[in-house]
Amino acid sequence: MQQLDALTREASALGAGEYAAVDARAAEQEVARVMQICNACRYCEGFCAVFPAMTRRLEFNRSDVHLLANLCHNCSACLHACQYAPPHEFAVNVPRAMAQVRAHTYREYAWPAALGSLYARAGLAVALATAGSLAVFLMLAIALTGGLNTQPGDANFYAVFPHNLLAVLFGLVLLFVCGVFGVGVARFWREGEAHPVEAGAIGEAVHDVLSLRYLGGGHGEGCNNESDAFTLARRRFHHLTFYGFMLCFAATCVATGYHYLLGYEAPYPLFSVPVVLGTLGGLGLLVGPAGLLWLNVRRNPLQTDPGQKPMDRGFIALLLLVAGSGLLLLALREQASMPFWLALHLGCVMGLFLTMPYGKFAHGIYRSAALLKWAVEKRRPARLKLGGD
Structure with a gap:
C-alpha cells in the first residue's frame, strides 16, 4: 500500500498527460498487490477464469495484469466471499482494481489514444453530442435536397437517402471501427508470451463468450449487485443486449442480400425476415440496456470504479437511442414525418459505431481476446511465471 500511496502522491504533482501514465501504473500495481494476497x-x-490464470504466476508483470483485468467479468462474487475485503487492513477489492486497469487498457489500446481519453472523461456528453450532431447534419442534408417532401404512405427510406450512399457511408465507418479494434487487439495480443492458437481453444473461447459463462458468479447462481444476494439479472440483460445487437446486424445483412443478390428492394413488409429480425433486435436493445442502466444505478459502489460511470452510461444511452429511434422509425415509416425519424436513427447508429472503439463496447472485444488467450495458455504445460518488466 505504501508503494501505491507514493505513486498517487507522485501523480498529483504532474500535469494531465503525465498523470494518466502514473495513474495507470498505480492501478496495475494495485492489481499485482491484490493478486499476491489472493495467490496465498x-x-x-474456482470462481472464474481470473483465479486459475493467477495460480500459474508467482509475480504479475504488466502483461499479466492486463490479461487478468480483461478476464474479469466484474461479477463481484469474490468481493463478497473475501475475508480480506474492506474494511480489513489488506483492503482486497478485486472487482474495483480490475475495473480500473481495464479502463486504462481501453485508452491504451485505442487509436488515436486522445479519443479514448476524451470518451473516458465525458462518455455520456460525447455520445449524445456525436449522435445529435450527426442527426442534425443528416436533417439539414435532407432539407437542402428536398427529401422532407415525402407523402404519407411512402415508406421508402431510399427515396430520402439513396441505398448506395448509405452503403458507402456506413461501410467506411465499419472499416474504421474494425481497423481501430484490429490495432487494439493486436497490441493486446502481443503482450506476454505467444502460443499457437488451437481449434479447441477457439471453440472454448467462443462458447464462454456467447454463453457469458463467467457472469454466472462463483457458484453459477449469478452476480452480486447491490448486496451479497446472487442474481442472474445482469447476465440476462447482457444477453438481451448482445443478441439484440446481433439480430439487428443480421437484419442488415439479410436486407443487403435481398438488395444486391435477389434484386428485392426495400421497403419490406412487416413480416419479412429483415423487419422481424430488426424488430426483435430492437426490443432486445431496448430492454437489455434499460436493465443494465437500472443495475448500474443500484450497484454497490465497492464493486466498480466510479470514474467509469460516464463511459458506461454513454454507451447505454446510445444503445437506447438506437433501439428507440429504430422502433419509432418502423412504426412511423408511412407517416410524413418519416425523414425526420430516419435522420435521427441514422445519426444515432453512426454515433454508436464511431464511438464503439473508445467506449464500453470495447470491453466485449478485449474480454473475448482475453478469454481466447487464457484458453490457449491453459493448454500449455503448467509453468509458474515470474513477473518483471
Missing part, C-alpha cells in the same frame, strides 16, 4: 489464499480459485 486461493479461496476463490
Whole structure:
C-alpha cells in the first residue's frame, strides 16, 4: 500500500498527460498487490477464469495484469466471499482494481489514444453530442435536397437517402471501427508470451463468450449487485443486449442480400425476415440496456470504479437511442414525418459505431481476446511465471 500511496502522491504533482501514465501504473500495481494476497489464499480459485490464470504466476508483470483485468467479468462474487475485503487492513477489492486497469487498457489500446481519453472523461456528453450532431447534419442534408417532401404512405427510406450512399457511408465507418479494434487487439495480443492458437481453444473461447459463462458468479447462481444476494439479472440483460445487437446486424445483412443478390428492394413488409429480425433486435436493445442502466444505478459502489460511470452510461444511452429511434422509425415509416425519424436513427447508429472503439463496447472485444488467450495458455504445460518488466 505504501508503494501505491507514493505513486498517487507522485501523480498529483504532474500535469494531465503525465498523470494518466502514473495513474495507470498505480492501478496495475494495485492489481499485482491484490493478486499476491489472493495467490496465498486461493479461496476463490474456482470462481472464474481470473483465479486459475493467477495460480500459474508467482509475480504479475504488466502483461499479466492486463490479461487478468480483461478476464474479469466484474461479477463481484469474490468481493463478497473475501475475508480480506474492506474494511480489513489488506483492503482486497478485486472487482474495483480490475475495473480500473481495464479502463486504462481501453485508452491504451485505442487509436488515436486522445479519443479514448476524451470518451473516458465525458462518455455520456460525447455520445449524445456525436449522435445529435450527426442527426442534425443528416436533417439539414435532407432539407437542402428536398427529401422532407415525402407523402404519407411512402415508406421508402431510399427515396430520402439513396441505398448506395448509405452503403458507402456506413461501410467506411465499419472499416474504421474494425481497423481501430484490429490495432487494439493486436497490441493486446502481443503482450506476454505467444502460443499457437488451437481449434479447441477457439471453440472454448467462443462458447464462454456467447454463453457469458463467467457472469454466472462463483457458484453459477449469478452476480452480486447491490448486496451479497446472487442474481442472474445482469447476465440476462447482457444477453438481451448482445443478441439484440446481433439480430439487428443480421437484419442488415439479410436486407443487403435481398438488395444486391435477389434484386428485392426495400421497403419490406412487416413480416419479412429483415423487419422481424430488426424488430426483435430492437426490443432486445431496448430492454437489455434499460436493465443494465437500472443495475448500474443500484450497484454497490465497492464493486466498480466510479470514474467509469460516464463511459458506461454513454454507451447505454446510445444503445437506447438506437433501439428507440429504430422502433419509432418502423412504426412511423408511412407517416410524413418519416425523414425526420430516419435522420435521427441514422445519426444515432453512426454515433454508436464511431464511438464503439473508445467506449464500453470495447470491453466485449478485449474480454473475448482475453478469454481466447487464457484458453490457449491453459493448454500449455503448467509453468509458474515470474513477473518483471
